[in-house]
Amino acid sequence: MAEIVLYHHAQGLTEGVRAFADELRQAGHTVHLPDMYEGKTFGTLDEGLDYARQTGFGTVSQRGIAAAEGLGDALVYAGFSLGGMPAQELAQTRPGAKGALLFHSCVPVSEFGEAWPEGVPVQVHGMDADPFFTEEDGDLASARALVASTDQAELFLYPGKEHLFTDSSLPAFDRDATALLMTRVLSFLEPIR
Numbered sequence: 001m002a003e004i005v006l007y008h009h010a011q012g013l014t015e016g017v018r019a020f021a022d023e024l025r026q027a028g029h030t031v032h033l034p035d036m037y038e039g040k041t042f043g044t045l046d047e048g049l050d051y052a053r054q055t056g057f058g059t060v061s062q063r064g065i066a067a068a069e070g071l072g073d074a075l076v077y078a079g080f081s082l083g084g085m086p087a088q089e090l091a092q093t094r095p096g097a098k099g100a101l102l103f104h105s106c107v108p109v110s111e112f113g114e115a116w117p118e119g120v121p122v123q124v125h126g127m128d129a130d131p132f133f134t135e136e137d138g139d140l141a142s143a144r145a146l147v148a149s150t151d152q153a154e155l156f157l158y159p160g161k162e163h164l165f166t167d168s169s170l171p172a173f174d175r176d177a178t179a180l181l182m183t184r185v186l187s188f189l190e191p192i193r
Helices: 015-026 045-055 057-068 081-093 139-149 175-189
Strands: 003-007 030-032 076-080 099-103 122-127 153-158
Touching (some): 003 015, 003 081, 015 030, 045 081, 076 081, 081 099, 122 139, 139 153
Parallel strands (some): 003 030, 003 076, 076 099, 099 122
């Protein structure tokens, strides 16, 4: 089964992120949950983003990258929103990456290299009316460019406007969309060893 490093979103390592990881574990996968916020969680997205701004987005991301250093190379990197940054960076730059799962976010491939690496499959998931994901020249545009650049990439859009729809501990949670997303994720992970 796959070994996954799963990075939390801007509200921190919430119970919903932990529950998502537990579902992956129940399917037989090994999941590591780095805490880029050093134990802090936030009740709103704005509060979490304020913390990330004050701490420094680069510092938060570097905490996530450092957490993967003690692990092996054959990893799938996954991240929710803010956590998509270290996940995407490691998938593009760390030798041996087995895949990437980007939830609610995607940055231009050029942020971390010239092209998406050969042999590293990737899925991007977001809601089709999420203002954070679909803003002009934002994550959706980056995800579409990624998919156009390689046959190893898939983009999945779900109907709705919620940003963190996969977190069962937040009001934004969408049970049906998350169930479909999880089915797609487990299918993606199935061949990875």
